[in-house]
Amino acid sequence: MTYTNSSTIPRRTWLITGATSGIGRQLTQQALDAGESVAALARDTRPLVGVDDNPRLLAIDTDVRDAASVQAAVEGAVTRFGRIDVVANNAGYGLFGAVEEATDAQARAIFDTNVFGVLNVLRATLPVLRAQGAGHILQGSSVYGQSAHPGVGLLAATKYALEGLSDALAAEVGPLGIKVTLVQPGLTATAFLDNLEFAPTDEDYDDTVRKVLNTISALPPQSFSDAARIAAGIRLAVQSDHPPLRLALGTVSATDMRGALQGRLADLDSWTEAASAVDA
Ligand SMILES: NC(=O)c1ccc[n+]([C@@H]2O[C@H](COP(=O)([O-])OP(=O)(O)OC[C@H]3O[C@@H](n4cnc5c(N)ncnc54)[C@H](OP(=O)(O)O)[C@@H]3O)[C@@H](O)[C@H]2O)c1
Secondary structure, three states: OOOOOOOOOOOOOOEOOOOOOOHHHHHHHHHHHHEEEEEEEEEOOOHHHHOOOOOOEEEEOOOOOOHHHHHHHHHHHHHHHHOOOOEOOOOOOEEOOOOOOOOOHHHHHHHHHHHHHHHHHHHHHHHHHHHHOEEEEEOOHHHOOOOOOOOOOOHHHHHHHHHHHHEEEEHHHHEEEEEEEEEEOOOEEEOOOOOOOOOOOOOOHHHHHHHHHHHOOOOOHHHHHHHHHHHHHHHHHHHHHOOOOOOEEEEHHHHHHHHHHHHHHHHHHHHHHHHHHHOO
């Protein structure tokens, strides 16, 4: 496969998963509005009807859990646009319930989409970006990539997985001209909460997990970030010559992650003797 030289392409080409709804939909719209091209992936891209007569949009029905379908989508994108500048690994969903409550099938299913889906996209797109010697990978993390509270253990486990993977990935592909940014929004007004899966419940967790759920359910609309603003924040990072490895979006997200990081540092500092006691 041949790739178009970036100097002949006036605007970026994006490949966005989860492009039909929420943050991915806003990213798609804003890229098109800016004159950029988008390969828009989702299992069902019919919600993009209406924008799909735009020649700079290629909508492809793709399940990120299916490596062959992801590979075909990436090949379709390169055939149409000649290159891929930005890969937005945005598709994902949430699972709510205590760690013990989540069934084995639920736990494996969320990793299948939120982690193995991302790996499928990386395996299909990285050869393209490496051949170009350029590209930017956006990893759809979350405030739950650095912090967690009762009820979000499995969701956070998938986002923490992306964070560790991306720390290594950034160091591996940076020398090849490829940038990596973990996108960490807080609660955002999208279909995410409507699409939440729920674990079966055990009353022992009513005072923790269900209490949190009730608190989240009672939050006023202004507690949720606007998806268009999240997309605009992501675009700022993509336009930067020096994008961050981690992009916190929303004051609550930044505050929660700062608290979690300070807690980790406090543990490190209070237990330095135990740490050094095992040295040879
Ligand atoms: N909303 C929040 O509060 C929030 C906060 C922090 C982080 N995030 C993260 O932001 C990302 C986007 O979430 P959102 O809030 O925009 O949610 P959303 O409105 O529910 O959109 C999710 C998108 O992912 C797609 N998708 C789900 N499973 C898929 C699969 N197996 N294969 C392909 N596409 C799939 C959906 O389309 P189909 O169903 O048609 O496939 C949809 O387009 C997620 O990774 C989420 O974890 C969200």
